[in-house]
Amino acid sequence: MSRFDDAYYRRYYGDGGVHDHARIGHLATAVHELCAWWEVPPESMLxxxxxxxxxxxxxxxxxxHVRTLxxxxxxxxxTTWGHEQHDIATWTPSQTFDLVVCHSVLHYLxxxxxxxxxxxxATATRYVLYLELPTEHDLLELVDPERSDMEVFRRTGTWYRRLLEPWFQQAGAGLWVRRGAVALFELEAARP
Ligand SMILES: C[S@@+](CC[C@H](N)C(=O)[O-])C[C@H]1O[C@@H](n2cnc3c(N)ncnc32)[C@H](O)[C@@H]1O
Structure with missing residues (x-):
């Protein structure tokens, strides 16, 4: 039985869960509009x-009108929310997406x-990746253990950056732009 079962989603996405549709609405609006600012308004989203x-x-x-997967x-x-079943560790899509979202996932791998x-x-991202996950620091200092799953891998931000930076430039606030596809002003980016 997978840990990601009915009880898991009730526990972390029921009342008082980690986030809800309203909060994701604020975040998604900001991400979508920043992509538009960078002149890559998403026409597709994974x-x-x-x-x-x-x-x-x-x-x-x-x-x-945005194509979503x-x-x-x-x-x-x-089955419950209508997704295709794939493991991101072993699957790549056959086409790219302007925006790829990976929110609170990689710390389970x-x-x-x-x-x-x-x-x-990286293969899936045409322009922009939104990536969020708690690092070792976040799990110690920021994450509320009552509302969040603490049975996850604890790794440093440096550890993740080493894997991301060959493909992406960090813009900040969870946004990473595909190298060569989006040009950021020097002080617009978090890192060169
Ligand atoms: C904390 S939930 C995040 C759900 C959603 N992204 C959000 O932020 O509301 C983690 C999700 O990642 C999924 N997941 C975990 N490992 C995965 C993998 N290797 N490939 C694809 N999905 C995975 C789980 O099934 C679960 O639905």
């Missing part, structure tokens, strides 16, 4: 580890699987 499908739902509701490794999530997953995310 949600990796989509869970209850909040990003996909936001796009369908607010930008119905949501995937998840959990059979329960795929072991080291080798994260390395493979980041290569697959």
């Amino acid at each position: 949600d990796v580890g989509a869970g209850v499908g909040m990003w996909r739902d936001w796009y369908v509701a607010t930008h119905p 949501s995937i998840d490794v959990s059979e329960h999530a795929c 072991d080291d080798a699987a994260v390395a493979a997953a980041i290569e697959h995310l």
Whole structure:
């Protein structure tokens, strides 16, 4: 039985869960509009580890012309919220997406699987990746253990950056732009 079952989603995405549709709406609006500012307004979006499908739902509701694909490794999530079932450690899409979202997923994968997953995310991303996950620091200092799953891999930000930076430039606030596809002003980026 997968850990990502009905009880998991009720525990972390029910009342008082980690985030909800309203909060994702604020975040998705900001991400979408920053892409537009960079002159790459998303016409397609891939949600990796989509869970209850909040990003996909936001796009369908607010930008119905955007082509969306949501995937998840959990059979329960795929059956309940309508995703394709794939493991990002072993799967790449056959086409790229302007925006790829991977929100709160990679800390569930072991080291080798994260390395493979980041290569697959890079292959899938035409312009912009939105990536969020708690690092070792966040789990110690910021994350509320009552509301969040603490049974996850604890790695440093440096560890993740080493894998991401060959493919992406960090813009900040979870946004990573595909090298060569989006040009950021020097002080617009978090890192060169
Ligand atoms: C914490 S939930 C995040 C759900 C959603 N992204 C959100 O932020 O609301 C983690 C999700 O990642 C999915 N997941 C975990 N490992 C995965 C993998 N290797 N490939 C694809 N999805 C995965 C789980 O099934 C679960 O739905």
